[in-house]
Amino acid sequence: MSGLQFNLGPLKEPLGFIKVLEWIFSIFAFATCGGYSGHTSIKVSCLDTKNETLEAAFGYPFRLNTVLFKDLDSQKCNSTWHPTHLVGDFSSSAQFFVTFAVFVFLYCMAALVLYVGYLHLYRGAGKLPMIDFVITMVVTLLWLISTSAWAKALTDIKVSTGPTMMSDIGFCLSPPNSCLFGAVSSMGSLNVSVVIGFLNLILWAGNAWFVYKETNLHNPPEAPAPGSTPAPAGM
Numbered sequence: 125m126s127g128l129q130f131n132l133g134p135l136k137e138p139l140g141f142i143k144v145l146e147w148i149f150s151i152f153a154f155a156t157c158g159g160y161s162g163h164t165s166i167k168v169s170c171l172d173t174k175n176e177t178l179e180a181a182f183g184y185p186f187r188l189n190t191v192l193f194k195d196l197d198s199q200k201c202n203s204t205w206h207p208t209h210l211v212g213d214f215s216s217s218a219q220f221f222v223t224f225a226v227f228v229f230l231y232c233m234a235a236l237v238l239y240v241g242y243l244h245l246y247r248g249a250g251k252l253p254m255i256d257f258v259i260t261m262v263v264t265l266l267w268l269i270s271t272s273a274w275a276k277a278l279t280d281i282k283v284s285t286g287p288t289m290m291s292d293i294g295f296c297l298s299p300p301n302s303c304l305f306g307a308v309s310s311m312g313s314l315n316v317s318v319v320i321g322f323l324n325l326i327l328w329a330g331n332a333w334f335v336y337k338e339t340n341l342h343n344p345p346e347a348p349a350p351g352s353t354p355a356p357a358g359m
């Protein structure tokens with residue numbers, strides 16, 4: 125029988141229970157990174173202006189080189205302030221991390237449907253567990269790659285929006301103009317996204333063993349008994 129056979133039993137086993145955790149943690153991964161928005165600010169001073177605050181709002185996908193600081197009144201500082209961007213484009217790492225997490229979320233849903241509704245097909249056919257095992261190993265590797273890339277990008281984002289960014293602003297380097305760093309939004313949720321990425325790596329690496337146990341590599345087909353005669357074709 126190949127129809128739906130609803131059974132919650134697999135969710136009580138490591139194979140299904142860990143898949144539920146992977147599904148939940150994938151949501152946290154793309155939500156904490158993809159939902160971020162913040163701002164950074166500097167205080168500029170010149171002969172006729174003191175500590176004028178200029179802000180720049182940034183967020184996912186972190187194309188900082190497209191983000192402008194708020195313009196300074198052209199009548200101030202002898203019109204020496206020009207449109208100024210933040211520095212750096214970190215969209216590739218951020219989008220890779222978020223997009224991959226979304227694909228993992230979808231795969232976990234599909235796998236849970238298979239475990240809960242079609243476990244008899246999953247365990248009755250040798251190919252499905254093997255496909256699941258290969259995908260699990262690939263996903264584990266991609267969690268390592270995507271999270272490492274995103275962690276490096278986050279470090280660079282903090283540099284590009286922190287006090288050192290003023291070294292890239294020409295206005296601040298032209299006396300008598302001067303700049304002081306103002307403030308930058310907390311990036312706690314982005315730090316959490318990196319932690320969750322590595323937790324996902326651990327979950328998928330651990331789950332690989334339980335998926336492997338379902339494959340023929342761990343449980344090879346039983347060999348025919350010595351002296352037995354194979355059944356004729358068509359029997």
